[in-house]
Each structure stands twice: as structure tokens, then as C-alpha cells.
Amino acid sequence: MPANVVVRDLSKRYGGIEAVRGVSFAIEAGEIFGLLGPNGAGKTTTLECLIGLRQPDGGEMEICGLDARRHPRDVKQKIGVALQTTSLQDKITPREALRMFGSFYHEHEAPPVLLERFSLGEKADAPFDTLSGGQRQRLALALAFVNRPSVVFLDEPTSGLDPFSRRELHRQILQMKQDGYTVLLTTHQLEEAGQLCDRIAIIDGGRIVATGAPRDLIAQSSGAPSVTLITKPALPADILAPLPGVRELQCDNGTARFRTDDAAATLAALTVVLRERRVELVELQVRKASLEDVFFRLTRADESGEAASP
Amino acid sequence: MNGLFHHLGVTLRLHFRNKMALLYGYLFPLIFLVAFWVLYRHEKIPLLRHMGELLTVSVLGGACFGLPTTLVSERERGVWRRYRLVPLPTWALVTSTVLARYAIILSAGLLQLAVAAAFGMTAPGHPFALWVAFTFVAFAFIGLGLVIAMLADNVPAVQALGQCIFLPMLIIGGVAVQLASLPSWALHVSAFLPGRYAVEAMQTCVNGRGFAGTRFSLLALGLIGLAGCLAGAKLFRWDAQQRFASSTGKAWLVAVFAAWLAVGGLAESRGRIAVAVDAETAPVSAAAKVAAAVPVPAAGSVPAPVVPAPVPPKPTPPLPPWKKLTDADVAALDFRVPPDEGIVSPFAAADDEPTDFVAAQVVSVRHKLPSWPPGDDGDEIQRVRNCLYVAAVPDAIQLPVERYLPGVVLEFLTDRYPKDDLVKILAWIVMHPDDGSLLDDISDLGIEGTAGDPYVVRERAYLYALKFIIRLTGRKNN
Numbered sequence: 001m002p003a004n005v006v007v008r009d010l011s012k013r014y015g016g017i018e019a020v021r022g023v024s025f026a027i028e029a030g031e032i033f034g035l036l037g038p039n040g041a042g043k044t045t046t047l048e049c050l051i052g053l054r055q056p057d058g059g060e061m062e063i064c065g066l067d068a069r070r071h072p073r074d075v076k077q078k079i080g081v082a083l084q085t086t087s088l089q090d091k092i093t094p095r096e097a098l099r100m101f102g103s104f105y106h107e108h109e110a111p112p113v114l115l116e117r118f119s120l121g122e123k124a125d126a127p128f129d130t131l132s133g134g135q136r137q138r139l140a141l142a143l144a145f146v147n148r149p150s151v152v153f154l155d156e157p158t159s160g161l162d163p164f165s166r167r168e169l170h171r172q173i174l175q176m177k178q179d180g181y182t183v184l185l186t187t188h189q190l191e192e193a194g195q196l197c198d199r200i201a202i203i204d205g206g207r208i209v210a211t212g213a214p215r216d217l218i219a220q221s222s223g224a225p226s227v228t229l230i231t232k233p234a235l236p237a238d239i240l241a242p243l244p245g246v247r248e249l250q251c252d253n254g255t256a257r258f259r260t261d262d263a264a265a266t267l268a269a270l271t272v273v274l275r276e277r278r279v280e281l282v283e284l285q286v287r288k289a290s291l292e293d294v295f296f297r298l299t300r301a302d303e304s305g306e307a308a309s310p
Numbered sequence: 311m312n313g314l315f316h317h318l319g320v321t322l323r324l325h326f327r328n329k330m331a332l333l334y335g336y337l338f339p340l341i342f343l344v345a346f347w348v349l350y351r352h353e354k355i356p357l358l359r360h361m362g363e364l365l366t367v368s369v370l371g372g373a374c375f376g377l378p379t380t381l382v383s384e385r386e387r388g389v390w391r392r393y394r395l396v397p398l399p400t401w402a403l404v405t406s407t408v409l410a411r412y413a414i415i416l417s418a419g420l421l422q423l424a425v426a427a428a429f430g431m432t433a434p435g436h437p438f439a440l441w442v443a444f445t446f447v448a449f450a451f452i453g454l455g456l457v458i459a460m461l462a463d464n465v466p467a468v469q470a471l472g473q474c475i476f477l478p479m480l481i482i483g484g485v486a487v488q489l490a491s492l493p494s495w496a497l498h499v500s501a502f503l504p505g506r507y508a509v510e511a512m513q514t515c516v517n518g519r520g521f522a523g524t525r526f527s528l529l530a531l532g533l534i535g536l537a538g539c540l541a542g543a544k545l546f547r548w549d550a551q552q553r554f555a556s557s558t559g560k561a562w563l564v565a566v567f568a569a570w571l572a573v574g575g576l577a578e579s580r581g582r583i584a585v586a587v588d589a590e591t592a593p594v595s596a597a598a599k600v601a602a603a604v605p606v607p608a609a610g611s612v613p614a615p616v617v618p619a620p621v622p623p624k625p626t627p628p629l630p631p632w633k634k635l636t637d638a639d640v641a642a643l644d645f646r647v648p649p650d651e652g653i654v655s656p657f658a659a660a661d662d663e664p665t666d667f668v669a670a671q672v673v674s675v676r677h678k679l680p681s682w683p684p685g686d687d688g689d690e691i692q693r694v695r696n697c698l699y700v701a702a703v704p705d706a707i708q709l710p711v712e713r714y715l716p717g718v719v720l721e722f723l724t725d726r727y728p729k730d731d732l733v734k735i736l737a738w739i740v741m742h743p744d745d746g747s748l749l750d751d752i753s754d755l756g757i758e759g760t761a762g763d764p765y766v767v768r769e770r771a772y773l774y775a776l777k778f779i780i781r782l783t784g785r786k787n788n
Contacts, residue, residue: 051395053549076397083395087387091327096320103316104396127327143392 004029004151004182005050010059012045019045020056021206027151027184027199032177034197035186038299042206043186044084044155050184051081051153064150077106080144084155086136090129094120094139097128098146105147114142118172134165141172151182158192170196194291204299217294224259227266230283231256231274239277243269254282313398314406321410325380335376335414339368339422347429357431358762359707362513364426365419365444366485366505372415373451374475378459378468381407386464386550394548404543408452415448432762436520443511443524450504450531453538457566460545463553479505490667490710497583497667502574504534517707517760526582530573537569632691632738633731640737645785647776655705655773656713664714671711674756675700676718684749690727692746694735695771697723698778699749702770706761715757720778733782736775743772 005027012020020042027033035043049056050063052072061068064078088097095111102108115124118138123131131139137157144152154173158166173196176183187193193200194214201211210217224247229235234254241249245262260266263286274281325331346360357364384390393403427433434440454475462468480486482496483505489497500506511527514520541562577583650657658664664672679685684696701719704712723732739745750760750767761767779785 053391053394073397073399076395081395083388083392085388086392088389088392089324089384089387091324092320096323100313100316100320101396104313104398 004031004064005033005184006060006062007046007050008060010046010049010056010061012042012049012054012056019206020049023059023203023206023208025201025208025211027182029182030177030180031198032173032183032185032196034193034200035184035203036188036190036193036200036295037186037203038188041203041299043188043203045206046203047153047155047184047186051079052076077147078150080147080149080152082137082140082144082152082154082157084157084159086140086143088128088139091127093125093127094131094142095124097139098142101143102146107148108146109148114145117145118142119168132165134161134168137161137165137169138172141169149181151184152176154183154185156186156188158187158189166192190291190295202295202298209298210294214291218289218291224261225263225289226257226259226287227263228283228285228287229256229258229270229281230254232280232282235273235277235279239273240270243273313396314402317398317403318406318410321407322413325410325414331376331380335372335418336421338371339364339418340425342367343422343425343429347426357426357429358434358517359513359709359759361423361426361431361434361516362509362511363485363488364422365512366447366508367480368418368422369415369444369447369451369508370476370479370485370505372418373411373448373455374458375455375468375472376414377407377411377452377455378462378472379465381456381459382462382468383465385459385547388550390548391550400546401543404456404546408456408539411452411455412445412448415452416444419444434516435518435760435762436515439520439524440512440515442521443515443528446528446531446535447508447512449535450508450538451535453535453540453542454504454566455538456542457538457545457563460542460547461563463550479503484509488710490671491665492667494666498578501577501583502570504531504570504573507531507534507573517762518758526577526580530577533573534569537565541566630690632734635734635737639741640733640779640783643737643740643776643779645776645780647773647780650713650777653708655701655716655770655777657716657777658713662713664711668711668714671756672714672718675711675715676722678755679718679722682755685722688746690731690735691738694723694727694732695739695746696749698739698771698774699767700752700755700757701774702767703750703752703759703761704757705770705774706763706766707759709757709759711757716774716777719774720781723778724782729782733779736779736782739775740772740779743768 005025007026008024010020010023011018023042023046025033035046037043045054048054050061050068052068052075056069063075066075066078068075092100094115098109098111098114102111111124112121115121118141120135120138120142123135128136128139141154141157144154157173158169161169170192173183173185177198185193185197197214199211199213200217201208202217203209212220229240231254234251235256237249237251237256240246240251240256240258244265245260246258246266247261249256249258267286273279325335343357343364346364347357381390423431423434458468458471458475462471478499482492482499483503484492484500485505485508489500489506492500507527507530511524511531514523514527544559544562648654650659663669679697679700682700684699685693687693687696697719701712701716704715726732727735748764748767750762750764753759
């Protein structure tokens with residue numbers, strides 16, 4: 001399938017800070033592609049360069065076969081964007097906003113269609129300042145589709161939303177995939193990226209450190225499964241530590257957590273210990289390495305928390 | 311273009327949904343208008359006289375506060391960041407914003423004129439010229455508003471910057487305080503501020519000579535507006551994160567100030583500082599004005615060539631009617647007149663010293679009055695009546711010079727006519743206030759403006775006739 005978005009060696013500096021350093025990736029048509037990274041990693045800057053909000057210092061960007069640096073206005077006809085926070089005038093209604101933004105493009109979708117699709121029918125004529133956070137975000141998404149775009153850019157679309165609104169928005173994004181749209185999504189929510197994206201690029205310190213389908217990234221990860229064990233009474237550490245494969249053991253108030261290099265051998269030995277000591281098993285959880293494990297392994301987030309934003 | 315018109319339409323609709331915008335855009339200018347009306351004791355002529363100032367305040371408010379406040383608050387909210395994602399060029403969005411603001415300001419101006427008319431103000435003398443002048447004023451101030459919007463990083467900064475421009479123009483720029491009341495240094499400063507040209511341009515179209523008296527002001531406003539719009543476009547910022555301090559193109563501010571300096575310098579070089587309006591007095595012949603102003607009796611107005619021909623003995627002409635008046639007729643007049651220090655028919659006391667500007671006008675009138683054609687036009691009654699208008703017209707339009715001119719006129723009349731005759735002529739005028747022709751333009755004497763209301767001018771001439779009789783006969787008013 002041909003790539004709808006191609007980025008080659010993109011770079012952007014803010015004064016002395018190199019926010020984006022040689023980022024390259026390609027998104028195929030009909031694919032949901034996630035840019036995943038901690039705050040300040042450079043994902044929003046990358047996206048803003050692509051949609052024309054910032055002028056990159058170097059690199060090439062191609063969207064729908066058009067050079068985004070040379071023909072920004074033509075590219076804008078083909079893309080839809082929902083920014084992290086989209087605010088409109090207090091008294092504008094969703095219907096007016098959709099009609100006005102639609103008039104800016106050669107092709108545009110009729111407001112009733114978008115109002116229906118994004119469940120805004122009841123609020124079609126309500127002022128913007130009376131809409132909830134979820135409704136505003138759905139309006140932002142509707143605006144992104146007002147020009148029947150080929151590629152949709154979503155910048156942390158679920159940021160700040162309550163769980164219900166987030167789930168609703170996830171449903172909308174998955175619908176985009178079914179409808180065949182190409183979507184570039186930035187997020188720092190690992191679960192969201194794993195659930196929505198066909199492929200992700202993990203970005204850190206302005207560089208892409210890994211690219212691939214979430215399950216492939218997890219599979220490629222060298223992380224060992226983690227085990228959580230709750231017994232009554234608690235098993236002391238000196239009993240658990242000699243079990244085959246156990247490492248990184250932590251015991252705390254009757255709960256033991258450890259990683260194992262050989263889950264089957266560890267569990268077989270554990271079963272014997274429990275029976276011999278007549279210890280009641282309250283909870284046993286074995287979890288394979290997750291996207292979170294991959295993410296923390298690849299980024300500096302586990303070391304320094306949030307990085308400085310540009 | 312479709313997008314531009316949609317944006318224009320939405321901007322206008324949103325403006326009318328914003329209660330605060332309506333309050334500042336429409337109610338405040340009307341409060342100014344009502345304040346003026348009440349201040350002048352519900353008289354209608356001062357409204358006409360001050361319409362240039364009132365309209366300028368409306369445009370200033372809408373363009374230098376309303377426009378940048380809207381732009382900056384939308385930028386702070388991220389609305390303009392969202393606009394940047396659409397394939398419309400910057401100029402299209404800025405143009406629709408400017409056009410919407412012009413429509414808003416124009417509607418506020420029309421509302422102000424309509425309310426003034428409802429209060430009894432006569433219609434502006436040159437409506438089309440007034441619209442053109444208003445458009446130039448709006449252009450100049452909208453350009454300024456765009457610059458303020460690009461300089462200010464947030465809404466409080468708009469208020470601060472706006473006040474820095476608004477207050478000087480109000481106080482020493484000829485917008486709220488008339489130029490005639492300002493000291494000389496302030497007149498020089500005002501020549502560098504657009505407010506002065508805004509008032510001059512619109513006022514001349516309301517009760518002056520229309521386009522003929524606005525050429526320089528329109529040029530000044532056009533230049534200032536062009537520089538402002540250009541700088542505003544070059545400094546345009548979409549994003550609130552983009553601070554002015556770090557933005558490029560700051561040198562364009564030089565263009566804005568250069569335009570102001572150029573206009574001020576030009577005004578200085580053309581001698582338009584002290585009496586700006588006089589600088590463009592159209593060369594309309596005094597005779598033409600008199601002919602227009604005094605339709606009857608036309609025969610007496612044209613001096614016949616002196617031909618030394620034998621004159622057949624004529625019967626003694628009948629006595630003019632005023633000669634038949636007796637002292638008893640004069641004493642029977644109703645001498646109730648407003649106080650000299652009041653607003654209606656004021657009369658300066660002997661120790662009342664005029665400002666330099668007003669004193670220059672008084673001297674000019676005193677110098678020109680003896681050769682002023684209407685002073686010799688028609689019979690004695692019409693001549694005296696014309697002289698009374700020299701006091702009545704400035705009073706009707708409440709010029710700063712109003713209370714000083716009656717003394718000049720009385721002095722002139724007492725030099726020309728025997729006291730008893732003058733008293734009788736004045737008494738005749740008091741008894742026949744609506745007779746004769748009216749003169750509502752004394753610009754040949756250096757006093758600009760017309761009242762536009764014959765009733766009020768005749769009323770003031772009547773009151774001054776009474777006050778002159780009181781002074782000539784040593785009476786005390788009732």
C-alpha cells in the first residue's frame with residue numbers, strides 16, 4: 001500500500017534545544033500510526049511541523065504525494081487536524097463552526113452529516129461555552145473531518161477527558177480506521193496507543209527509538225514476565241528466592257512481586273511449596289511484558305520523569 | 311472568497327451575541343452623546359457642533375479597543391491557531407476581520423447620528439462626504455488597532471496600550487477637549503496625533519464645507535491607516551505562545567511612527583497648527599455668500615455705479631418704520647434675558663480674558679467687521695440684523711469665542727449708528743424677529759461652522775438685540 005505520509009530526517013530547534021533530531025517515518029494509507037513518547041519528547045513538535053504550524057529547520061515531509069514545505073496550502077486541503085486543545089469563540093455554535101470551517105475548503109462535508117456522526121445533533125445550536133469537554137473534543141474531531149480529508153492528525157485527543165468521553169472518542173477513532181482514513185495520533189497514554197494504533201513510533205529526546213506494531217514491539221522486548229503472589233500466611237522471601245527463575249523479588253505485607261526467566265518452572269515449584277507448607281493461595285497473577293515495559297525500557301521517562309517541554 | 315464572507319458573517323453574528331461588546335460598542339458612545347446633550351441643556355445645535363468628536367470617540371473605542379481585544383482574546387484562546395490550519399491566506403482572514411470591524415463601527419456611528427437626530431439635531435450638511443471621512447477615520451484607527459493587537463501579548467496589555475493612545479488623543483489631541491481651549495504646545499502635539507484629523511475631517515462634513523475642508527485630514531488619516539495596516543499585517547501573530555518580544559519584523563513599528571511624524575511635520579510646514587480649519591478656507595467670494603444668504607431685498611445689495619446725473623427732485627421718502635418707535639415702545643419690550651454668564655446668549659464681563667486662540671479670533675473679527683459686506687447690505691435693519699448674527703451664530707453652535715463677540719459687535723454698531731437710532735433699530739428687530747433674511751455663515755470673519763437651525767439663530771439674535779438695548783439704555787433686565 002502506498003505511504004500517505006512520509007517524513008525524512010526532520011529536525012527542529014528552539015534556540016539551543018534540539019526538539020526534533022532527524023525523525024523519519026512513513027504511514028501507509030488506511031493505517032493508524034501512533035507517535036508515543038513522554039512529555040517533551042518531540043512528538044507534538046513533529047506533528048506541528050507536518051500540519052504547518054511550525055517551520056522545520058530541516059528534512060522532508062510528503063503528505064498525499066505533496067511536498068508539505070513547498071505546498072502547505074495544498075496540503076491543508078487534504079488533511080484534517082484535531083489539536084490537543086481546540087477552543088472556539090464562546091458564542092459560536094457547532095453548526096456555525098462546521099459551516100464556516102467548511103467554507104474554507106474546496107470540498108466540504110455538510111454540517112448535519114458531521115453533527116450526526118460525532119453525536120452532536122442535540123448540541124448543534126448550543127453556544128460553544130455551554131459544551132462539555134467531551135463535546136468540545138468531538139466538535140474538534142468533526143472539524144477535522146469537515147473537508148473530507150485523506151489524512152487525519154490527532155494531537156493527544158483524549159487528554160483531559162473523563163473515562164466515558166475517552167471511550168467514546170476511542171470508538172470514533174476506530175471508526176476512522178474502518179472508514180479507511182489514514183490517522184497520525186500522538187499520545188503519551190500507552191494503553192491508548194496499544195488499543196488504537198496499527199503501528200507506533202516511540203520518540204524520545206527528539207529521536208525515534210523504536211517503530212513497529214505494538215505486539216511486535218512487545219514480542220521483541222527482552223522483558224521477563226512479572227508475577228504477583230498473595231498468600232495467607234505470607235511466604236517469606238527466603239522461601240521464594242531459591243525457586244527456579246525468580247529474580248528482582250520484593251515482599252511487602254503478604255504480597256510478593258518478582259520476575260521470572262522461566263514462568264512454567266517457577267509456577268511448578270511454587271505449587272509444591274504451597275502444598276507442603278499448607279499455605280492458602282489468595283491471588284496469583286502472571287503478566288507478560290507489556291507496551292509499558294517496552295516504553296520504559298526505551299525512554300528516559302522511568303529515570304527522570306517528565307522532560308522539559310520546548 | 312466564500313470563506314472570507316462566511317468568516318465575516320460569523321464575526322458579525324458573534325459580535326452581536328457578545329453583551330460586553332454591545333455595551334462598549336453601542337451603549338458607551340450613546341452615553342457620551344446623551345451626556346453632551348444634557349450638558350448643553352438639551353440644546354440640539356451643540357450636538358451638531360460636537361458630532362466630529364462624538365463619532366471619533368466611537369471609532370476610537372471600536373477600533374483601538376474593540377478590535378484588538380477581540381483579536382487578542384481569540385488568539386489567547388487558540389482560535390487563530392485553529393484558523394492557521396485552514397488553507398485560507400492570512401490576508402483573507404485579516405481582511406474579513408477588518409471589514410467586520412468597519413461594519414460594526416459604522417453601525418455604531420449611524421446609531422449615534424440617529425439618536426442625535428431624535429434629540430433634534432439637524433442633518434449633517436454633507437452626508438456623503440461624512441461617510442467618506444468616517445471611512446478614512448475608521449481605516450486609520452483600525453490600522454492602529456491591528457498594531458495594538460500585534461503588540462499586546464494578552465488582553466490586559468491591550469487595555470494598557472489602548473489607553474496610552476486613547477487618553478492623549480482625548481485630552482491634547484483635540485478629541486474631547488477642543489483645540490481652541492488648548493495651549494500652544496498642545497496644538498503642536500495634536501498635529502502629530504490622528505485624533506485631531508479625525509475630528510476635523512468629520513466635523514467639517516457635519517457643519518462645515520464638506521470635502522473642501524477635509525483634504526489634508528483625509529490625507530493624514532489615509533497615511534496613518536496605511537502604515538498601521540501594513541505594520542499590523544507584517545507583525546501578525548497566530549499563536550499566543552508566540553510573544554511579541556521574540557517575534558520578527560518589529561522594525562515595522564517604525565513605519566507607524568514615521569507616518570505620525572510625517573503628518574505632524576507636514577502640518578507644521580503648512581502652518582496648520584493654530585487654526586487648522588482656516589488653512590483650507592475655500593476661496594468663496596464674500597459677495598456670493600451674501601447673495602446666497604440674503605435673497606431679499608436683492609436690489610439694495612448691489613451698489614449701483616455712481617453716475618453724476620441730474621437728479622429730479624423727489625418727494626421726501628417716508629420715514630423708515632423703526633424711526634416711528636418711541637421710548638415708550640422700547641420700554642414696553644420684554645427685557646427678560648438669560649444671564650450673561652450662562653450658556654444661552656453669553657456676554658463676557660470686562661475682566662474676562664480670552665485664551666490666546668480665542669483672543670486671535672476676536673481681533674480678527676474686530677478687524678474684518680468694518681469691511682464685512684453683510685454689514686453694509688440692505689437697509690439699516692438688515693445691516694444691524696446681520697451684525698447681530700455675528701454674535702448669534704457662534705452662540706448657537708457654542709464656540710469658545712461666543713461670549714467675546716457680542717462686545718465686539720456692540721462696539722461696532724455704536725460706532726456706526728447714533729445711539730437713539732441704534733436702540734430703535736434693535737427694538738424693531740426685537741419686535742420682528744422673523745423678518746429679514748438669515749445669515750448662518752460668518753466664515754468670512756474667520757469663524758467656521760454653521761448652526762443649521764434658523765430658529766435658534768434668530769432666537770439668539772433676538773436675545774442679543776435685547777441685551778444691547780439694555781446696555782445702551784442703562785436698563786436692568788427684568
